[in-house]
Amino acid sequence: MARRFVAIWFRHLLTDWFTRRKPELKEIPFVIAAPDHGRMIVKAVNPIAYASGIYTGMVVADGRAILPELQVFDEEPGRDHRLLQALAEWCIRFTPIAAIDGADGIILDASGCAHLWSGELAYLKDLLTRLRAFGYHVRIAMADTIGAAWAISRYGSVYPIIEPGKHIEALLPLPPAALRLENNIAERLHKLGLKDIRSFIYMPRKALRRRFGESLLQQLDYALGQQIEPLVPVCPIEPYQERLPCLEPIKTATGIEIALKELLEQLCKRLADENKGLRIAVFKCYRLDGNIQAIQINTAKASRNSNHLYKLFELKTGQIEPNLGIELFVLEAPVVEPLISSQEAMWNISHDKEMQLAELLDRLAVKVGEKAIHRYLPSEHYWPERSYKQALSLEDQPATSWREDLPRPIHLLPQPEQIEVTVAIPDYPPILFKHKDVLHRVAKADGPERIEQEWWIEQGLYRDYYCVEDDNGCRYWLFRAGHYEHAEPKWFLHGYFA
Amino acid sequence: MADVAEIPLFNKAEAKQEIIAKLRQEVYSLQRFKKVNDATTHTIGPFETAFPNQSFPTGAVHEFISYEQEHAAATNGFISGILNYLAGRSGYSIWVGSARVIFPPALKFFGIDPEHIIFLDVSNKNILWAIEEALKCQAVSAVVGILSELSFKESRRLQLAVEQSHVTGFIHRYKPKTENITACVSRFKIRSIHSATLDGLPGVGYPHWQADLVKVRNGKPGSWQLQWNGSGFEECDTRQHIISIPQKLKAG
Known part of the structure; x- marks a missing residue:
């Protein structure tokens, strides 16, 4: 079968992607630039800026001189390659073989694919409309060889589909650069007046080799189809999934557990x-009656310990209702993270301990929920309720130290409880206080320690805290909200000292 | 058991004492009370003398009972004080409870880094499961469980868990309905008592507790008046106070 190739040229790959992310940039001229030898060089131009005469490789300052309202964004290294990779993977819906071509193109091997779209025209049209719908400015061409398709997509001006066998004719009027030549060779050809391919294509090969080197001949052969050009297709990452079909429907808990163990082993081996x-x-x-029963586990740290994962699942396998029986088991890992090999970690006991702890927390999280597990770090606030904050992970370390210089109770009530007090003189600790109908006589007291509300967080009265000890030897943390100026202030019990 | 025939028999009374001491050691080791090397451990507090081998048993479950909010706070403070000795610098300990009242920054007064504590706030139904699961994990240095009821069977399960993992467990029973028999090694009751300050100056002093060791396996129950002086337990002694209280730390 004749081979057919499609070349896709993304004329403004990076800027189109930027515009997709920020639609408001559609009407604004902008470039993406990166520093090079101390200057900012334009790496990508959007169509509006391009129309004003700004091109790739220009110094940003020159671009600004042409177009003062030009916006400049920093280049993210490797972004174009990642984009092309994703686009090439997306293109696999059109052909099984898609490859990245240079910094701004994709090559598809469309041999025997177009008839599924009932014709090459419909095939290309579908591809083009879909890519344009994403917002990419693309040019597409189809020909018998990669080289020809590439040349037509960049330099062709007549028709994007080159009939089988007609690619040589289509190439003839194109400039030499269409053969993907190195810059200096193309320039030399130009200087000699060889302004299109027609003018040198029939020259003796020996002469061409002597004057322009082997690479011109090779590119020519690629374009004409006399040599087959290698293509490196992208291979999408296989999803982390393991399947276990069963001959007989599985109904028992033991059966499910065996299946789960088997799948975990396989998945962990791959990981x-x-x-x-x-x-x-x-x-x-997957049940016989079409119903799908699913259970999910999360781990605090990336793990590939099949025993541990099995234990986590074990807490949940009871939720599976086999009903008539299960015919297919599937284990998926939608989120995976890199995990360094435990080879050197085997000697490291602290790492091992941390892993054990993480595994314990996983087990607890599965049963009691992740919200029930707390670890706290100091937070730089005087207000007691805000003086600590939740740690996000086990690795989080305190950024500041805990304060030790002020007395703080070991028990803090979640809500301060109002108490009735008798105070001798304003600003003195109470003589007695009544909490939940129990009268406490204050024997000793310390304070006050005034803590102001942080007005940028919350408005409210300040608190004057007193540490008091009653006549039974019990120690309390009381506070008065506000001062005596206008009305009788309220008193609260906020905690118990040890 | 020890092969009694190996022990040389003397008629002297001292030798008899020696034999008894030796046999007692054997019994302790069978009951998993470890003989700790005196050089490496520091004494936790005066109440240690009540325990076999004069050392606070680790890898065991200790029970604490309290009935009032105030005394519950005192008990948690006392447990924090012991944790300080067990946890070491980097070990994680786990506090399990149904309604948490512990104020993490205050743990620093008992020498514990609050970031090394993992709090589990779980429902009453799961609390024992969580404690047992935590006690089984060797990476944990201690587990504190705050709950009210603990049957003998449940305490036996916890004891079996720690025998495997050598983690120390503290069960703080707040307002239990009955003080039933449990398989725990000891039972403490801690109450707050009047603090004392330097020279009778006004103000609240160091935390003072009445610590009653009601039950202890193979030991002598006792009761002490203790204070936490900011770095360790010491027996209340008014004379000593006068010298040692710095004004900085008033209460924990």
Whole structure:
């Protein structure tokens, strides 16, 4: 079968992507630039800026001189390659073989694919409309060879589809640069007056080799189809998924557990080979009646320890209702993270301990929920309720030290409880106080320690805290909200000292 | 058991004492009370003398009972004081409870880094499961569980868990309906008592507790008046106070 190739040229790949992310940039001329030898060089131009005469490789200052309202964004290294990779993977819906071509193109091997779209025209049209719908400015061409398709997509001006066998004719009027030549060769050809391919294509090969080197001949051969050009297709990452079909429907808990163990072993083996660990795993059971039973676990740290993961699942396997029986088990890991090999960690006991602790927390989280687990770090606030904050992970370390210089109770009530007090003189600690109908006589007291509300967070009265000890030897943390100026202030019990 | 025949038999009374001491050691070791090397451990407090081998048993479950909010705070303070000795610098300990009242920054007064504590706020239904699960994990230095009821069977399960993992467990029973028998090694009751300050100056002093060791396996129950002096337990002694209280730390 004749081979057919499609070349896609993204004329403004990076800027189009930027515009997709920020639609408001559609009407604004902007460029993406990166520093080079102490100057900012334009790396990508959007169509509006391009129309005003700004091109890739220009110094940003020159661009600004042409177009004062030009916006400049920093280049993110490697972004174009990642984008092309994703686009090439997306293109796999059009052909099984898609490859990245240079910094701004994709090559598809469309041999035997177009008839599914009932014709090459419909095939290209579909591809083009879909890519344009994403917002990419693309040019597409289809020809018998990669080289020809590339040349037509960049330099062709007549028709994007080159009939089988007609690619040589289509190439003839194009400039030499269409052959993907190095800059100096194209320039030399130009200087010699060889302004299109027609003018040198029939020259003796020996002469061409002597004057322009082997690469011109090779590119020519690629374009004409006399040599087959290698293509490196992208291979999308296989999803982390393991399947186990059953001959007989499984109904028993033991059966489910065996299936789960089997799948976990397989998945963990693959993860170990790729130095990865999973954060989320979903175990799906496809029932005979079409229902899907699924249980999910999350781990605090990436893990590929099948025993540990099995224990986590074990807490949930009771939720699976096999009903008539399960015919297919699927284990998926939608979220995986890199996990360094535990080779050197085997000697490191503290790492091992941390892993054990993380595994314990995973087990607890599965049963009691992640919200029930707390770890606290100091927070720089005087207001007691805000003096600590929740740590996000086990690795979080305090950024500041805990304060020790002020007395703080070991028990703090979640809500201060109002008390009735008798005070001898304003600003003195109470003589007695009544909490929940129990009268306490104050024997000793310390204070006050005034803590102001942080007005930028919350408005409210300040608190004057007193540490008091009653006649039974019990110690309390009381406070008065506000002062005596206008009305009788309220008193509260806020905590118990040890 | 010890092969009694190996022990040389003397008629002297001293030798008898020696034999008894030796046999007692054997019994302790069978009951998993570890003989700790005196050089490496520091004494936790005066109440240590009540325990076998004169050392506070680790890798065991201790029970604390309190009935009032005030005394519950005192008990948690006392447990924090012991944790300070067990946890070491980097070990994590776990506090399990249904309604948490502990104020993390205050733990610093008992020498514990609050970031090394993991709090679990779980429902009453799951609390024992969580404690047992935590006690089984060797990476944890201690587990504190705050709950009210603990049956003998449940305490036996916890004891079996720690025998495997050598984690120390503290069960703080707040307002239990009955003081039933449990498999715990000891039972403490801690109450707050009047603090004393330097020279009778006004103000609140260091935390003072009446610590009653009601039950202890293979030991002598006792009761002490203790204070936390900011770095360790010491027996209340008014004379000593007068010298040692710095004004900085008033209460924990």
